[in-house]
Amino acid sequence: MNQPGTYKPVKDTSVVAMFKVKQDHASEFLFKDAFGEVFILAWTTTPWTLPSNCALTVGPKLDYVRVKSFNPYTHEPQTMVLAKSRLGAYFKTPTGSSDGGEYTAQALADYKKDGKNIPWKIDGEFYGHQLEGIRYEQLFPYAQPEGGDAFKVIGGDFVTTEDGTGVVHTAPSFGADDMRVARQHGIGTLTLVDLQGRFTTEMGEFAGKYVKNEYYINGQAPEKSVDVELSIKLKEMGRAFKVEKYEHNYPHCWRTDKPILYYPLDSWFVRVTAKKDRLIALNKTINWKPESTGTGRFGNWLENLQDWNLSRSRYWGIPLPIWRTEDRDEELCIGSLKQLKEEIARAVKAGVMKEDPYASFKVDDMSDTNYDTVDIHRPYVDNIVLVSQGGKPMKRETDLIDVWFDSGAMPYAQWHYPFENEATFKENFPANFIAEGVDQTRGWFYTLHAIATLTQDSVAYKAVVSNGLVLDKVGQKMSKRLGNAVDPFKTLDAYGADAVRWYMISNASPWDNLKFDAEGITEVQRKFFRALFNTYNFFALYANIDGFDGTGEASLTESDRWILSRLNSVMKLADANYADYEPTIAARAIQDFVVEDLSNWYVRLNRRRFWKSEQGADKNAAFQTLHRCLEMVSMLSAPIAPFFSDRLYRDLVGTSVHLSDWPKHDDVAIDIELEQRTVLAQKLTSLVLSIRKKEGHRVRQPLRKMMVPVTDATMRKRLDAIRELVLSEVNVKELVILDASESKLTKKIKPDFKKLGARMGKLMKSVANTVVGFSQAQIAELEANGSMKLAVEGQEVELLRDDVEITAENVPGLSVASDGALTVALDITLNETLIQEGIARELVSRIQTLRKERGFEITDRILLHIQRNGNARFEEAVERHSGYITAETLALTTDQQLLMDTLEGVSGGVQDLDLEEGLSCRIALSRVVR
């Protein structure tokens, strides 16, 4: 029953059966002015249990009514008892009746006995406890119950009126509630079904039939199940009130898929309910991931705790170590082999056993060879007969222990504690964390917790991760039957363990269900692993060229300090989230750092320092910074990508990352202000690039200036700090900071709803509308005075400067873009100088591409000659920027030789280049032999 999928929705024949009330002192009030015979209605989804009925259970505090009506099958007049709140389920309100009411006495008399619009009338209302003690006639008198006074109405607090009639047909043989309530009232039991699921011989025409058609061998099941046959019989007897198919969840065998029958069996229980409060209290100290499983599913389970039924009727497993006398007066639970041998010795002495079957076992010898000499499983233990204190023979209880007990006993059993290894056990208990599927809530998670609470008064684990399921990519459960199961080995072979794991961890938290889609793995490979690999390759390429060895004086730049600040922020975040069993948040932070911060920003902006600048403190700083970042990323990602990170770390450091100590972040290196102004720089860059795109100016074309209006000192300071960075990134010559008070700016005003809402309450909407409609003059007034009075809905309110956000929206005459409060204006007018510089850049770009195409090494020097093309602007651009061109392209050509009338006689392949619309040139390029 602990297997998934045991409960399935099935349609069964359900019956509302009519139990005929016996007229006596207790039932007299039901017979007063009765209409035909008097019945109590009870509903069942298992009609096959009706012959075993022994009692009817009502809710003592529930309201019941007496209804006069007709039998829908025989049309005989009759009086019926059921719960008041269930009336609507069985009696239709007459058409035309507005008060939800009943038929009139006249309607009852006029009934045509055609089964249509059956009239009914309530006549009397009472509590359930008034029904208790009433006797009724047995429905199917095939056999009589034993050991009690059956066929009466009893009270039970488990009765509800959610469905059925509010009266529970009670067959103590088939249900725990029924058994319990029947015992309380001394009802006795009647079991007309055998352990194979067939009716017993007493059952007359039904004898030998299986109670569930599913139990028959394929093809041999009768057309009508006994449920249907019994229902027909009830109709014929005039004892059926309603027969219909009813869909409900019913438990099935996990192995054969067949419906399960409940039988009362004697069982041994662990009385966990005695420690319920401790179980609940200790659970509250466990770090559940997710928390809701601990408080919800598991917490609710503990609140409704039942005793642990330890018995299992199987052959293989751990035998119950309980011996008992035949009269059940004396019993003994054995706690160790040592004790067992002592008891066997007593038994041998008393003569109930001939010899000790475990004679070869040496007490206190914990070696495997010693334990290998004995077998304490069935059938050997079943042959052991012990002797009680009173001298009577005791035999072992034949049941086995629930295998979940083994799982829960794992922390002790693995060390053979308490027989040895006490120190080791205490060092390792309780566990720091465990992880298993969420379906183990009532399984492993519970048994560990129960046994630890009962035996150690402790939790068994400090944290528990309850993993969700891996579903297929459309969210269906994977199953071999549906053919949508992913082969883990093929997947690992195809994508590698690291990529698969990184995908699984970064995509969804372990406790969320994962929709597994292999395309997600390739995305992880493409984004994270390739970015990391490329960044390392970049580093290695230049580090090898320059012979970087990690030493040397280094002077950190702003962007070095920035990436190190980001690195330490990520280390802090990742560390905290790993510690809190939130690997998904950690993985995403690491991935974003590598892809966005390190690869797309730091390396892109700093690559010139690696391949262009002179050896020295600046270059050292760049190498050391990048090395540090890669080293830390490898350590941070080691728990999720153990292979890739180890290779990376070995290449960087020379040893295994898995032998390194977990890195600790450095708070001093974290500079939030620096990180924030870099975000500003990134936003500004985006805005300028967006204007360039809009205006059709390529990034290689330098522009004169950009302007940024600022409203506060912090912003001004930040802009000053990032000025050079932004200018070089967007290829603009000058950054002008505009004071917000400058009149030529137009401004936009927006209410700060959070602040304003708190003060304005219901006036909020009107105030907001007024504010949005402000003129430039009104905005200026508010800025100047810091506050202003508004008349809204006949009331005067005061608007404060802080209640609104004022941003510069536009700079007249310039091309503008904005993102939230940030606005940039770009001067896009060009002059000859800028145009020529743009041409030079364009030329360099083409030559670099050519170098690459020809397969030159990065460090190769070249000879470069450019043929005059008669375009004065182009030739002037080359002459003016000759130094820049030769330096960028690693050309050894002198400035005088760069621009030539003809390329004849010059070494190297000649190539025509298109620079831009209507401008092309011819160059000669050759590699200088080293």
Next chain:
RNA sequence: AGUCCUGUAGCUCAGUUGGUUAGAGCGCUACACUGAUAAUGUAGAGGUCCGCAGUUCAAAUCUGCGCAGGACUACCA
């Protein structure tokens, strides 16, 4: 039947104490950029924040009732 989880763009997911223009990546379209990068940038298209009702000046967010998918389960007549 109950308990719990999930539901936001075509897909995978963020979304803070409720704050008014709901975001990212992938995918798609166009353009640009590039001597680390099959990378990247910019722009565009793409939303009933599962539905309904309520609370509130204000709801993806809080409450209730539902719907859909998933998991589990002592009783379940």
